[in-house]
Amino acid sequence: MSGFEWLKPAIVLGSILYAVIGVVVLWLSFIIIDKLTPYDLWDEIVGKKNLALAIVVGAMFIAIGQIVAAAIHG
Numbered sequence: 001m002s003g004f005e006w007l008k009p010a011i012v013l014g015s016i017l018y019a020v021i022g023v024v025v026l027w028l029s030f031i032i033i034d035k036l037t038p039y040d041l042w043d044e045i046v047g048k049k050n051l052a053l054a055i056v057v058g059a060m061f062i063a064i065g066q067i068v069a070a071a072i073h074g
Helices: 002-007 009-036 041-047 051-073
Strands: none
Touching (some): 009 041, 041 051
């Protein structure tokens, strides 16, 4: 039965909690960066189809995701 160690409710709920915290941190960082820039990032990416800015924001999301994952795993 040791193969099902990850099915314990505490482990599953902890994983869900860390995932939610990671998504919230990622979204808050996007909002903060959006406020720091001189233009509206969402409008530039979606409205004006700025591909270069979309790539930069995607790279930022990947970097922040790696930071959050490293913080969670210790």
